[in-house]
Amino acid sequence: MTTTKQSRREAKQLFRLCLVNGRVDEDRVRQVVQSVLQSQRRGCLALLGYFQRLLRLDHAQHTAEIQSAVPLPPGLRAQVQAGLEGVYGPGISALFVHNPALIGGMRIRVGSDVYDGSVRSGLAALEKSFGITGTNGRNALT
Numbered sequence: 538m539t540t541t542k543q544s545r546r547e548a549k550q551l552f553r554l555c556l557v558n559g560r561v562d563e564d565r566v567r568q569v570v571q572s573v574l575q576s577q578r579r580g581c582l583a584l585l586g587y588f589q590r591l592l593r594l595d596h597a598q599h600t601a602e603i604q605s606a607v608p609l610p611p612g613l614r615a616q617v618q619a620g621l622e623g624v625y626g627p628g629i630s631a632l633f634v635h636n637p638a639l640i641g642g643m644r645i646r647v648g649s650d651v652y653d654g655s656v657r658s659g660l661a662a663l664e665k666s667f668g669i670t671g672t673n674g675r676n677a678l679t
Contacts, residue, residue: 548587598648604636
Protein backbone atom coordinates (compact mmCIF):
# COMPACT_ATOMS: atom_id res chain seq x y z
CA MET A 538 0.00 0.00 0.00
CA THR A 539 1.36 3.41 -0.94
CA THR A 540 1.48 6.23 1.53
CA THR A 541 0.24 9.74 0.97
CA LYS A 542 3.79 11.06 0.89
CA GLN A 543 4.82 8.49 -1.68
CA SER A 544 1.76 9.22 -3.85
CA ARG A 545 2.55 12.93 -3.81
CA ARG A 546 6.17 12.27 -4.75
CA GLU A 547 5.12 10.02 -7.62
CA ALA A 548 2.54 12.58 -8.80
CA LYS A 549 5.30 15.21 -8.97
CA GLN A 550 7.44 12.84 -11.02
CA LEU A 551 4.55 12.17 -13.39
CA PHE A 552 3.92 15.90 -13.68
CA ARG A 553 7.57 16.53 -14.60
CA LEU A 554 7.29 13.84 -17.29
CA CYS A 555 4.46 15.83 -18.88
CA LEU A 556 6.46 19.06 -19.21
CA VAL A 557 7.81 20.06 -22.62
CA ASN A 558 9.73 23.36 -22.72
CA GLY A 559 8.23 24.35 -19.38
CA ARG A 560 4.63 23.79 -20.49
CA VAL A 561 2.30 20.84 -19.92
CA ASP A 562 1.84 18.65 -22.99
CA GLU A 563 -1.75 17.37 -23.14
CA ASP A 564 -0.82 14.24 -25.09
CA ARG A 565 1.68 13.24 -22.41
CA VAL A 566 -0.92 13.86 -19.71
CA ARG A 567 -3.34 11.51 -21.47
CA GLN A 568 -0.65 8.86 -21.82
CA VAL A 569 0.32 9.13 -18.15
CA VAL A 570 -3.28 8.87 -16.96
CA GLN A 571 -3.98 5.89 -19.21
CA SER A 572 -0.87 4.04 -18.10
CA VAL A 573 -1.62 4.64 -14.41
CA LEU A 574 -5.20 3.44 -14.86
CA GLN A 575 -4.09 0.38 -16.82
CA SER A 576 -1.57 -0.55 -14.14
CA GLN A 577 -4.49 -1.12 -11.72
CA ARG A 578 -2.09 -0.68 -8.85
CA ARG A 579 -3.26 0.04 -5.36
CA GLY A 580 -3.69 3.75 -4.64
CA CYS A 581 -3.81 4.81 -8.27
CA LEU A 582 -6.84 7.03 -7.70
CA ALA A 583 -5.07 8.92 -4.91
CA LEU A 584 -2.04 9.30 -7.16
CA LEU A 585 -4.20 10.66 -9.98
CA GLY A 586 -5.90 13.02 -7.53
CA TYR A 587 -2.56 14.58 -6.59
CA PHE A 588 -1.56 14.64 -10.25
CA GLN A 589 -4.79 16.46 -11.13
CA ARG A 590 -4.12 19.02 -8.38
CA LEU A 591 -0.68 19.76 -9.85
CA LEU A 592 -2.22 20.18 -13.30
CA ARG A 593 -4.86 22.59 -11.96
CA LEU A 594 -2.21 24.69 -10.18
CA ASP A 595 -0.10 24.85 -13.33
CA HIS A 596 -3.12 25.85 -15.41
CA ALA A 597 -3.99 28.62 -12.93
CA GLN A 598 -0.41 29.96 -13.13
CA HIS A 599 -0.69 30.25 -16.92
CA THR A 600 -4.19 31.74 -17.08
CA ALA A 601 -5.11 35.35 -16.30
CA GLU A 602 -8.66 36.42 -15.55
CA ILE A 603 -9.12 40.12 -16.24
CA GLN A 604 -12.36 41.61 -14.92
CA SER A 605 -13.36 45.11 -15.94
CA ALA A 606 -16.37 47.32 -15.27
CA VAL A 607 -16.84 47.96 -18.99
CA PRO A 608 -15.88 45.83 -22.00
CA LEU A 609 -12.29 46.63 -22.96
CA PRO A 610 -11.45 47.75 -26.51
CA PRO A 611 -9.13 45.46 -28.51
CA GLY A 612 -6.15 47.83 -28.22
CA LEU A 613 -6.32 47.91 -24.41
CA ARG A 614 -6.77 44.13 -24.32
CA ALA A 615 -3.57 43.73 -26.31
CA GLN A 616 -1.71 46.10 -23.95
CA VAL A 617 -2.92 44.20 -20.88
CA GLN A 618 -1.96 40.87 -22.51
CA ALA A 619 1.52 42.23 -23.37
CA GLY A 620 2.00 43.52 -19.82
CA LEU A 621 1.04 40.15 -18.36
CA GLU A 622 3.43 38.36 -20.72
CA GLY A 623 6.16 40.74 -19.58
CA VAL A 624 5.58 39.78 -15.95
CA TYR A 625 4.63 36.09 -16.24
CA GLY A 626 6.37 35.13 -19.48
CA PRO A 627 5.05 34.27 -22.92
CA GLY A 628 2.22 31.80 -23.33
CA ILE A 629 -0.10 33.15 -20.65
CA SER A 630 -3.71 32.98 -21.79
CA ALA A 631 -6.05 35.81 -20.90
CA LEU A 632 -9.75 35.58 -20.17
CA PHE A 633 -11.52 38.96 -20.29
CA VAL A 634 -14.71 39.22 -18.21
CA HIS A 635 -17.19 42.11 -18.02
CA ASN A 636 -18.17 42.70 -14.36
CA PRO A 637 -20.24 45.88 -13.80
CA ALA A 638 -20.13 45.32 -10.01
CA LEU A 639 -16.54 46.66 -10.03
CA ILE A 640 -17.99 50.14 -10.76
CA GLY A 641 -14.75 51.14 -12.53
CA GLY A 642 -11.19 49.92 -13.08
CA MET A 643 -9.85 46.38 -13.44
CA ARG A 644 -9.16 43.30 -11.35
CA ILE A 645 -6.56 40.80 -12.60
CA ARG A 646 -6.03 37.32 -11.14
CA VAL A 647 -3.19 35.02 -12.19
CA GLY A 648 -2.95 31.92 -10.00
CA SER A 649 -2.92 33.24 -6.44
CA ASP A 650 -1.75 36.75 -7.46
CA VAL A 651 -4.51 39.37 -7.47
CA TYR A 652 -4.11 42.94 -8.70
CA ASP A 653 -7.23 44.90 -7.81
CA GLY A 654 -7.47 48.46 -9.13
CA SER A 655 -11.25 48.63 -9.10
CA VAL A 656 -13.34 51.39 -7.59
CA ARG A 657 -15.22 48.76 -5.59
CA SER A 658 -12.04 47.62 -3.79
CA GLY A 659 -11.05 51.25 -3.18
CA LEU A 660 -14.42 51.95 -1.57
CA ALA A 661 -14.15 48.77 0.51
CA ALA A 662 -10.69 49.83 1.76
CA LEU A 663 -11.97 53.29 2.59
CA GLU A 664 -14.96 51.81 4.40
CA LYS A 665 -12.68 49.53 6.39
CA SER A 666 -10.39 52.41 7.38
CA PHE A 667 -13.34 54.40 8.73
CA GLY A 668 -14.97 51.38 10.36
CA ILE A 669 -18.39 52.22 8.87
CA THR A 670 -21.12 49.70 9.67
CA GLY A 671 -24.88 49.85 9.35
CA THR A 672 -27.47 49.44 12.11
CA ASN A 673 -27.79 45.69 11.52
CA GLY A 674 -24.03 45.12 11.96
CA ARG A 675 -23.45 44.78 8.21
CA ASN A 676 -21.38 47.16 6.16
CA ALA A 677 -23.30 50.25 5.13
CA LEU A 678 -21.92 50.30 1.57
CA THR A 679 -22.91 46.75 0.63
